[in-house]
Amino acid sequence: MAKAVQVPPTALAATLTGPYSEPYEFLQQQVSPPGEKEALVSLSFSGVCHGDVYSRDGGGPAPPAPHRPLIGGHEGVGTIVALGANAANSCSFRIGDLVGIAWRTSVCGKCEPCLSGRENHCGEQVITGLHASGTYQQYITFPVDQLIPIPDGIDLPQACCVLCAGVTAFSSLRLMDPQPGTWCVIAGAAGGLGHLAIQYAKCFGLRVLAIDGGGADKEAFCRDMGADTYVDFIKEGVRLVEKVRSATVGGAHSVLVLSPHQGSYDLLYPKWKYTRVLNLNGFPLRPILKKALLVRSNQTGTKNDIREALKLTVSGQVKCKVEVMGLEALNEALDRLRAGKVLGKLVVNLR
Known part of the structure; x- marks a missing residue:
């Protein structure tokens, strides 16, 4: 030894x-x-x-x-x-x-x-x-x-x-082949993964709509992380879908679900355009078929993904x-x- x-x-x-x-x-x-x-x-x-x-x-x-x-x-x-x-x-x-x-x-x-x-x-x-x-x-x-x-x-x-948190958000976004200027919805945006996902999405040149709920502090936090707009799912309730469609001018191009709750999927699926989407957990079948959605799953990231994500922290682009x-x-x-x-x-x- x-x-x-x-x-x-x-x-x-x-x-x-x-x-x-x-x-x-x-x-x-x-x-x-x-x-x-x-x-x-x-x-x-x-x-x-x-x-x-x-x-x-x-x-x-x-x-x-x-x-x-x-x-x-x-x-x-x-x-x-x-x-x-x-x-x-x-x-x-x-x-x-x-x-x-x-x-x-x-x-x-x-x-x-x-x-x-x-x-x-x-x-x-x-x-x-x-x-x-x-x-x-x-x-x-x-x-x-x-x-x-x-x-x-x-x-x-x-x-x-x-x-774990950072590389999961980073590698998941990269799997979507994000196109600069397009809208990305991030559900669970104020959490450990979500607030990092906002910052990585901005590094990719995306426009970010953050979704979370439970207080004005979460909206302020998400906007401070770089979110372009914010929707409180608790406050909006049944109006959530229309609120997001309006804010993203017809629907998001991609959605990153970082909340473990099934309600995230039940509420989010009508908002997407006919384009690619990423999902981290389970998902109902009917809206996938109806809109020809591309669903990607991901589990954390590779060692190389971690190295790439660490570079963004060292550079100060993500904190x-x-x-x-x-x-x-x-x-x-x-x-x-x-x-x-x-x-x-x-x-x-x-x-």
Whole structure:
């Protein structure tokens, strides 16, 4: 094993030990040395993602029977403090490098998606913080082939936000082949993914109609992020469709749905023109056939997508609204996410 800096025998980790819906416990865990093709990373920050709600409470991509014990989290940033015996020969990383840990712990490397550079759709992927221990801990061993290089000069909480939320919004928009000057509707625009999607859409030259609901603060926030106009779906109710058609002069050219609620799809589908559209989850069939819509699905993004999205953060073109909390506030953070009471993104400080 490569020469490593001194690390403690134990470190703090947020751990799930009970059934779904039981809260995280904050325990001292043994710090393990890295395997042959792993790195030991001293983590500084981790983003809090809606996917982590599923790890704790079930639903979504979570398995019917929970993996326990489990350390959640999949948006971690930290420094390599040790490398496994064969890791230095199989990667360009060195001790002291700043790295990110994202959604995937491993992929098969053999399937069509993996071989075509779309490893985010590998059917055998192991998800960080859901199937394998994640980033809500101070030290983690992780395969070097899944580490993300973090560029110098970037704010670390900002970097966390790109690793899942940011890259999901970025890669999803890029899949639509966006044409400058066209209208893009973003549903769930004030959330962790949504407010970043607004900024990425503006980088692509799109006109953005943001949809969210629940207060004037969300409208101000979305406009501050760059939205051209805003519609409150709670306030508009049954008038939502006509409101959006009017604001976009007949209908949007594309729609990015970032809300997990089925109502987003039920309300949005009549607004589209006969053109391409992106959808991240399930969708009713009839409006697809009626308007010849092109539906694209997406799961996070590739490692290359993350690198591209990080460049926009480094350049200052995209900036995440971050609220930093202590690790001990993790359960509160997840409760707020579940209740839709977060503007922007929550990040936990692991130190």
